[in-house]
Amino acid sequence: xxxxxxxxxxxxxxxxxxxxxxxxxxxxxxxxxxxxxxxxxxxxxxxxxxxxxxxxxxxxxxxxxxxxxxxxxxxxxxxxxxxxxxxxxxxxxxxxxxxxxxxxxxxxxxxxxxxxxxxxxxxxxxxxxxxxxxxxxxxxxxxxxxxxxxxxxxxxxxxxxxxxxxxxxxxxxxxxxxxxxxxxxxxxxxxxxxxxxxxxxxxxxxxxxxxxxxxxxxxxxxxxxx
Amino acid sequence: xxxxxxxxxxxxxxxxxxxxxxxxxxxxxxxxxxxxxxxxxxxxxxxxxxxxxxxxxxxxxxxxxxxxxxxxxxxxxxxxxxxxxxxxxxxxxxxxxxxxxxxxxxxxxxxxxxxxxxxxxxxxxxxxxxxxxxxxxxxxxxxxxxxxxxxxxxxxxxxxxxxxxxxxxxxxxxxxxxxxxxxxxxxxxxxxxxxxxxxxxxxxxxxxxxxxxxxxxxxxxxxxxxxxxxxxxxxxxxxxxxxxxxxxxxxxxxxxxxxxxxxxxxxxxxxxxxxxxxxxxxxxxxxxxxxxxxxxxxxxxxxxxxxxxxxxxxxxxxxxxxxxxxxxxxxxxxxxxxxxxxxxxxxxxxxxxxxxxxxxxxxxxxxxxxxxxxxxxxxxxxxxxxxxxxxxxxxxxxxxxxxx
Ligand SMILES: Nc1ncnc2c1ncn2[C@@H]1O[C@H](COP(=O)(O)OP(=O)(O)OP(=O)(O)O)[C@@H](O)[C@H]1O
Ligand SMILES: [Mg+2]
Numbered sequence: 339x340x341x342x343x344x345x346x347x348x349x350x351x352x353x354x355x356x357x358x359x360x361x362x363x364x365x366x367x368x369x370x371x372x373x374x375x376x377x378x379x380x381x382x383x384x385x386x387x388x389x390x391x392x393x394x395x396x397x398x399x400x401x402x403x404x405x406x407x408x409x410x411x412x413x414x415x416x417x418x419x420x421x422x423x424x425x426x427x428x429x430x431x432x433x434x435x436x437x438x439x440x441x442x443x444x445x446x447x448x449x450x451x452x453x454x455x456x457x458x459x460x461x462x463x464x465x466x467x468x469x470x471x472x473x474x475x476x477x478x479x480x481x482x483x484x485x486x487x488x489x490x491x492x493x494x495x496x497x498x499x500x501x502x503x504x505x506x507x508x509x510x511x512x513x514x515x516x517x518x519x520x521x522x523x524x525x526x527x528x529x530x531x532x533x534x535x536x537x538x539x540x541x542x543x544x545x546x547x548x549x550x551x552x553x554x555x556x557x558x559x560x561x562x563x564x
Numbered sequence: 565x566x567x568x569x570x571x572x573x574x575x576x577x578x579x580x581x582x583x584x585x586x587x588x589x590x591x592x593x594x595x596x597x598x599x600x601x602x603x604x605x606x607x608x609x610x611x612x613x614x615x616x617x618x619x620x621x622x623x624x625x626x627x628x629x630x631x632x633x634x635x636x637x638x639x640x641x642x643x644x645x646x647x648x649x650x651x652x653x654x655x656x657x658x659x660x661x662x663x664x665x666x667x668x669x670x671x672x673x674x675x676x677x678x679x680x681x682x683x684x685x686x687x688x689x690x691x692x693x694x695x696x697x698x699x700x701x702x703x704x705x706x707x708x709x710x711x712x713x714x715x716x717x718x719x720x721x722x723x724x725x726x727x728x729x730x731x732x733x734x735x736x737x738x739x740x741x742x743x744x745x746x747x748x749x750x751x752x753x754x755x756x757x758x759x760x761x762x763x764x765x766x767x768x769x770x771x772x773x774x775x776x777x778x779x780x781x782x783x784x785x786x787x788x789x790x791x792x793x794x795x796x797x798x799x800x801x802x803x804x805x806x807x808x809x810x811x812x813x814x815x816x817x818x819x820x821x822x823x824x825x826x827x828x829x830x831x832x833x834x835x836x837x838x839x840x841x842x843x844x845x846x847x848x849x850x851x852x853x854x855x856x857x858x859x860x861x862x863x864x865x866x867x868x869x870x871x872x873x874x875x876x877x878x879x880x881x882x883x884x885x886x887x888x889x890x891x892x893x894x895x896x897x898x899x900x901x902x903x904x905x906x907x908x909x910x911x912x913x914x915x916x917x918x919x920x921x922x923x924x925x926x927x928x929x930x931x932x933x934x935x936x937x938x939x940x941x942x943x944x945x946x947x948x949x950x951x952x953x954x955x956x957x958x959x960x961x962x963x964x965x966x967x968x
Contacts, residue, residue, distance in 0.1 A: 389958075398870045398957035419874045426872020437867045437961060451871045498871075 343410045344371040345506055345537050346395055351404035353390050353560075364390040365401065366560035372539060374505070377532040379548035380541045382557035388541045389434075389510050391557070395539065396429050396508045397421055409505075426455050430499030432509035436491045440484035444475060444494050447483050451502045469497045473527055489520025496527055506537045513547060525550060570861075570885050577860060578889050581853040585846060585890070589897030592842040592933060594904035597925045598912070599835035605919045606801050606828050611637065618808070620794040620815050628778075628792070630814060634807060636796040649729045649784065651707070651774050652717070686768045687775060694721030694763025697777075705780035706762040713773040714764045721761050727776070728756040729784045757784050801825050824916065831912075843933060847940045854886055854944045866960030879942075879949055886941045894934055901925045 353365035364387045372378050380388050393399035395406065397413055406413050408424060416424065425431075438447050445466055452462045470476040473493040478486065486494065492512055499507055509528070513521040525547055532538055532552075540551060548554050556563040623631065631638070687708055688696045697706065707727065709717070719725055759780065765771075776784075798804050804825050858865070868878060902923055909921045 393958040396870075398961075399959075419876070422869070422872050422874035422877070424872075425870060431870060433961070437863065437870075439864060439867075450868070454868070454871055454873045454877065502872075 342373075344407070345374040345376075345409055346539075347371040347407040347410075348391075348395060348401075349405045349407070351391070351394060351406075352402045353387070353394060353399075354402040363560050365394070365404075368404075368557075368560070368562055370395075370555065370562065372506075372537060374537055375535045376553060377528075377538045377551045378540065378553045378555060379551035380539065380555045380557060381543070381545065381548045384543075386557040387560040388557055390560075392508050392510050392539065392541055396431055397425060398431075426451055427502055428505050430502070430504040430507045432492070432496050432499050432507065432512045434511040434514045436488075436495045438483040438486075438491055438495055438498075441482060443480050443482055444470070444486070445479040447494055448498045448501050451498060455502055465501050466497075469501045470494075472500065472530075473497045474523075487520075488515050489517070489523060492516060492520065492524055493527070496524070500531070506539070507531065508539050510541045511543065512540070514543065521547070570881070574857070574861075577857065578853065581849055582889055582893050585849050585853075585893040586896045586900070588842050588846045588849065589893055590900040590904055592839060592846065593897050593901040593925050593927075593930050594908060595835050595839050595842070596929050596933070597901065597905055597927045598908055598921060599832050599839065600927050600929060601921050602828060602832050602835075602919070603800070603802050605921050606825065607799075608920070609918050610801050610825070611797050618796050618798075618811065620796060620811060622815060623792045623794050627814070631794060631796070634810060635799040635803060636807060637799055638794055638796045649727065649776075649781065651709070651713070652726045652728065683775065686771065687763070687765045690765040690768050690771075691763050692766055694761065696763065704777070705759055705783065706777040707759050707780060708763045708765055708775045709761055710767050710771060710773050711764055712767060714761070719761055721763055723761055724758045725761055726756050727759050727780065727784045729781075802829070804829075828916070828919075839933075843936065846937060850886070850890065850937065850941055851944050853889075854882075854941065854948060857882075857886075858948045862960055866957050870957050870961065875949060879945055882949075883942050883945045886945065887938050890934075890937055890941060898925060898930075 348368060348370045351365050351368040351370075352363060355362045355364055366387075368387070368391060370391070380391065382388050390399065394401045397406065408428065413421065413424065439450075442450075448466050448469060449462055452465060457465070466479070467476065470479060473496050475490060475493050475497060478490065478494075483491065483494065492515070496509075496512070499509075512528075513524050516524065521544075528538055528540060529550060538551075540547070542548050618636070620631075684697045688698060692711065693714075694708070695706075697708065707725070709719070709725075714720065717725065798807050865878065865882075868881075869875075873881070902925060905923050905925060909923060912919060912921060
């Protein structure tokens with residue numbers, strides 16, 4: 339891989355929703371390119387298409403037209419299986435509403451991507467331990483997820499995103515549901531991840547959070563402003 | 565692994581359907597076991613009792629060949645007006661050395677399916693020389709002498725002896741008395757053929773001095789083939805009607821009582837129809853179980869997909885999960901079904917006291933049902949799975965938000 343190949347690149351992305359009132363473009367000719375190791379913040383008003391962009395970049399949604407290149411290769415040609423593998427190994431997702439399994443323990447929640455990837459029991463245990471320590475949740479490993487506070491849940495969901503050691507981390511308003519104290523903890527984790535040369539795309543409402551990133555991208559009405 | 569966790573976490577939502585499934589499967593396995601046992605039990609019953617014997621009249625000698633090709637067990641044959649038969653030495657034949665049927669000899673029918681016959685079994689078991697009865701194939705002539713008779717006649721297996729019979733209806737009592745003392749030469753009214761002794765047997769209880777096969781009897785005493793009445797039973801009562809029709813097309817008079825067979829055939833059909841209904845019900849149960857499960861877990865599955873589980877992997881996880889639920893239900897059903905079988909068997913035995921059924925649920929159809937249900941589950945999962953295409957995962961996650 340050449341150094342200047344972007345880890346992820348979106349070219350002329352459109353996303354059309356067919357509504358009663360007529361077609362609505364949540365993404366309208368968006369092109370974005372993120373280099374390996376970059377820390378990018380995407381900001382914009384509610385409804386500007388940030389989440390849509392993240393879902394499309396993370397291949398959990400398909401664009402109406404346009405192309406996504408992961409490490410220079412278009413994922414259009416990927417098979418179902420390759421796409422699944424891409425999501426499993428190369429991308430870590432952090433969602434605004436966590437999406438933890440409430441009845442699973444913290445450990446089991448974090449273990450999920452490892453099980454899917456097919457790691458053996460010893461390796462799984464080692465990685466879960468390491469990643470929970472990284473987010474400071476190692477004490478809660480046997481606790482059921484529904485008993486955690488919002489900040490703790492988000493830390494667990496970050497741990498889950500990191501456990502397969504992905505190249506790219508996509509975080510959709512990770513602090514949207516958190517108070518300032520927990521926001522600080524979570525932002526601190528992202529800061530450390532950036533220092534470890536992880537590529538991070540952070541979606542946020544808050545300008546303060548965005549200012550921690552190397553580069554800011556502003557979105558409005560499905561278009562990129564700057 | 566994921567499947568196991570899902571099973572543990574969601575066990576409560578499966579419980580209700582699982583319980584109903586256990587009931588359905590219990591009934592299913594019980595009824596199947598019973599239905600599959602009835603034919604055998606009925607066969608045994610019919611063959612061990614005088615019940616539903618077919619009486620075939622006016623069978624000609626040539627027809628015996630045809631009867632052998634039909635799947636029946638001949639239990640008895642009656643030859644019209646059995647003539648007096650005697651066995652003697654070929655040369656210097658004297659009345660002293662003659663053994664006659666009326667007192668000492670006996671005929672037996674030789675047919676392929678006659679191994680059940682107790683006389684033939686006795687002869688074979690006590691055989692000390694020569695060939696067994698059952699080794700004779702193709703309705704050959706055969707003559708067996710008791711050891712005593714062989715000693716009187718001074719013959720061994722393979723030696724030729726004369727078999728004589730009165731010509732059918734041709735001799736009067738006076739003729740017999742008049743010509744018997746004139747020994748040495750064969751009287752006019754006698755029909756004599758020379759046959760080798762097939763075998764010699766030790767005497768057994770109630771045995772006669774000699775036995776001959778039916779073909780031998782007929783070739784000895786009849787010029788014209790006579791009519792025989794055959795009593796027979798179906799080898800397999802399930803084919804009763806087919807065989808009866810077949811026989812009816814060949815013979816003028818076939819008399820058969822088949823009420824019990826008919827009611828049993830009806831019972832079997834009814835039981836199998838119930839089985840099919842239960843299977844359909846069970847498939848519907850599984851369908852609703854899978855549907856509700858999928859519905860409840862939209863978001864979880866969306867998440868699993870987002871975390872990189874391929875659709876094939878998901879099919880594996882979910883089908884493993886549902887099939888293990890099914891297997892557990894089946895296990896319980898197999899444990900419970902003997903009680904149910906016991907109950908149904910009691911009911912059947914009240915109505916048909918002579919039918920003996922076992923309380924066992926070993927039956928090849930049960931694994932078959934299991935396989936059918938598993939395949940059905942797989943299909944149901946496959947049908948549900950197409951919603952989980954990559955492009956819609958964000959939608960799935962959002963849907964989950966809304967239902968919360
Ligand atoms: N499935 C859908 N059907 C119709 N419209 C949709 C759908 N998903 C998103 N949209 C619309 O697309 C636009 C962009 O949505 P998106 O979720 O990307 O916004 P956002 O920038 O993430 O907003 P927020 O900051 O509130 O999360 C919105 O106007 C939304 O109504
Ligand atoms: Mg959003």
